[in-house]
Amino acid sequence: MGKTLYDKLWESHVVRELPDGTCLLYIDRQLVHEVTSPQAFAGLRAHNRGLWRAAANLAVADHNVPTTERARGIIDPTSRLQVETLERNCQDFSVPLFAMDDARQGIVHVVGPEQGATLPGMTIVCGDSHTSTHGAFGALAHGIGTSEVEQVMATQCLLQKKVGAMRVRLEGTIPNHVTAKDLALAVIGRIGTAGGTGHAIEFAGSAVSSLTMEGRMTLCNMAIEAGARAGLVAVDDTTIEYLADRPFAPAGKLWDQAVQAWRTLHSDPDARFSKEVLIDVSSLAPQVTYGTSPEMVISVEGHVPDPCQEIDPARREALVAALRYMDLAPGTAMTDIAIDVVFIGSCTNARLEDLRAAAGMVRGKKVAAHIHRALVVPGSGLVKRAAEAEGLDRVFREAGFEWRDAGCSMCLAMNADRLEPGERCASTSNRNFEGRQGQGGRTHLVSPAMAAAAAVAGHFVDIRQWI
Amino acid sequence: MQRFETLTGLVAPLDRLNVDTDAIIPKQYLKAISRAGFGVNLFDNWRYLDQGEPGQKRARVPNPDFVLNQPRYQGASILLARANFGCGSSREHAPWALLEYGFRAIIAPSFADIFYHNSLKNGLLPVVLPAPEVDRLFRVVEKTIGYSVTIDLRHQRVVAEGQEIGTFDINPFRKDCLLGGLDDIGWTLQYQADIKAYEERRRQEAPWLFPEARTKQ
Numbered sequence A: 001m002g003k004t005l006y007d008k009l010w011e012s013h014v015v016r017e018l019p020d021g022t023c024l025l026y027i028d029r030q031l032v033h034e035v036t037s038p039q040a041f042a043g044l045r046a047h048n049r050g051l052w053r054a055a056a057n058l059a060v061a062d063h064n065v066p067t068t069e070r071a072r073g074i075i076d077p078t079s080r081l082q083v084e085t086l087e088r089n090c091q092d093f094s095v096p097l098f099a100m101d102d103a104r105q106g107i108v109h110v111v112g113p114e115q116g117a118t119l120p121g122m123t124i125v126c127g128d129s130h131t132s133t134h135g136a137f138g139a140l141a142h143g144i145g146t147s148e149v150e151q152v153m154a155t156q157c158l159l160q161k162k163v164g165a166m167r168v169r170l171e172g173t174i175p176n177h178v179t180a181k182d183l184a185l186a187v188i189g190r191i192g193t194a195g196g197t198g199h200a201i202e203f204a205g206s207a208v209s210s211l212t213m214e215g216r217m218t219l220c221n222m223a224i225e226a227g228a229r230a231g232l233v234a235v236d237d238t239t240i241e242y243l244a245d246r247p248f249a250p251a252g253k254l255w256d257q258a259v260q261a262w263r264t265l266h267s268d269p270d271a272r273f274s275k276e277v278l279i280d281v282s283s284l285a286p287q288v289t290y291g292t293s294p295e296m297v298i299s300v301e302g303h304v305p306d307p308c309q310e311i312d313p314a315r316r317e318a319l320v321a322a323l324r325y326m327d328l329a330p331g332t333a334m335t336d337i338a339i340d341v342v343f344i345g346s347c348t349n350a351r352l353e354d355l356r357a358a359a360g361m362v363r364g365k366k367v368a369a370h371i372h373r374a375l376v377v378p379g380s381g382l383v384k385r386a387a388e389a390e391g392l393d394r395v396f397r398e399a400g401f402e403w404r405d406a407g408c409s410m411c412l413a414m415n416a417d418r419l420e421p422g423e424r425c426a427s428t429s430n431r432n433f434e435g436r437q438g439q440g441g442r443t444h445l446v447s448p449a450m451a452a453a454a455a456v457a458g459h460f461v462d463i464r465q466w467i
Numbered sequence B: 001m002q003r004f005e006t007l008t009g010l011v012a013p014l015d016r017l018n019v020d021t022d023a024i025i026p027k028q029y030l031k032a033i034s035r036a037g038f039g040v041n042l043f044d045n046w047r048y049l050d051q052g053e054p055g056q057k058r059a060r061v062p063n064p065d066f067v068l069n070q071p072r073y074q075g076a077s078i079l080l081a082r083a084n085f086g087c088g089s090s091r092e093h094a095p096w097a098l099l100e101y102g103f104r105a106i107i108a109p110s111f112a113d114i115f116y117h118n119s120l121k122n123g124l125l126p127v128v129l130p131a132p133e134v135d136r137l138f139r140v141v142e143k144t145i146g147y148s149v150t151i152d153l154r155h156q157r158v159v160a161e162g163q164e165i166g167t168f169d170i171n172p173f174r175k176d177c178l179l180g181g182l183d184d185i186g187w188t189l190q191y192q193a194d195i196k197a198y199e200e201r202r203r204q205e206a207p208w209l210f211p212e213a214r215t216k217q
């Protein structure tokens, strides 16, 4: 029987297997950030342990960093201490670090691929759930907790049990104005936030093949929101073209050798999956979430659902609570929902392609008068620079957006960028949980183009008919 | 890590689906650089009426409607929860906060993957029981003041009032670690020779994965 891509990645990293199937799995790359690493470094110190392979790690501060007036440093003392702790730890343990004033600084999941530190066939971990993003490169990538961060630092290994392989096939031509974000939301809407639990999801099908690497990263980024251990996409020409000449990617003869190996990173035609889902995307509309879980999502032409129609009592209650939190009445047309804040950013949607799509919606237009704040936060300093070279910063600024420095920003509101209680936000991030973007804040997840159009219109619009 | 063998404790019910780690420990507390101090901020947004900030000295305003604030659930060490508990961010601060508050075990029909593993590594036992059994437990717990159960890890069963009410699965390796209070790093370092042998082999197959070796050549 053929092997799945997940099988191949798994098998090539098993150092030792225990009788019960638990494996000591070798980790090729660890990405490190300031929030989930201090206790890991402290643990190493407490036990007098060093790093097994310092060069396999790459660190960058992203969650807490300010996105304005960076030269002033971090005002909040607790945030500052955390970022300084990362810098000191990296120095003490010789971990490569992109400091806050480095042009390469940015969100860890944007920086890794951009630098070529994310390569096909690798196992990649980070103390952050959206590590699934890197699976777009045919790498086995997943989020881990702080104890595991420490374990990888000390041993370059993790103790893991293999999960099932699930395939989500997205077939058909992706309609205009429908993006990878809409595909991701539609998949979660279909299979639910636990639909991928106990599985690594491989995204396949003609729609996935047609996506750019940026789009594939968006898709894999949200695999975790479907409960999956990891998201995966097979390696093809798109993957290889993206990686050529990246700073951390191999070069010369090593590159040729690597490419040859990477070409085998796909599921065999006769591989069997423990779960399969097929979605025809050719009639998919842009998606908008209405609730406090990413599975509470509907097409922009739709209406806020009515809890009375929900038969399952637990789900009904969850929906009632969500609509109360979101302050939405059942039956409201999605396009009638007015918003206060727009956030274009996060590791889901802050790459150049995302900023271009958003800029395309606002060029020559103005943000609606009642919008309190409209932020564009590039995923990395290099994305920012590339966008500026194309003049996207001007397009956004002229429309009334703020153009910020790279970081997680309002995706999780650990820095100064956050929603006030009751504010409603069109956000390109990945989580609409209660309080995620600030206590009492209300999040609607959408694609960058949808968020940008909502900023101009002041409410959600069906961008397919809007322009 | 604290050892876990059997636990008899008061059960507190948290009747919500998809409780995420942001709800368990809100992000403003993640700026800490130590492992301690998260217990008072467990479920902060639900537990208190005022907005909490790290390091604040002012007394908090408890939310009387939040279940853990009810006198009958004080001292609970077992949390009864709904499906997909612990979803969202991978923060290990979530099990740290639950443990520091006093929980040693959580019973739910399902857990989010990363949370499940983080809990085991910290000596917090996630117990998966079938959904109908969890439903029934919710009804009993709410009806019966002082309702407690015993979780027997060695025999992988949950007992109430002398009756077995369910059995649960757990990875045998994880079970041994919990029973012995063993940490993963110490365990892994026994296999240093295997790790080095793997690296040697891998360096031949895929030298581009070891760029530090390349610069040495």
Ligand code: SF4
Pocket (backbone or CB within 6 Å): A062, A063, A107, A108, A109, A128, A130, A346, A347, A348, A407, A408, A411, A412, A429, A430
């Ligand atoms: S952008 Fe958001 S989801 Fe991504 S790493 Fe930062 S906080 Fe996490």
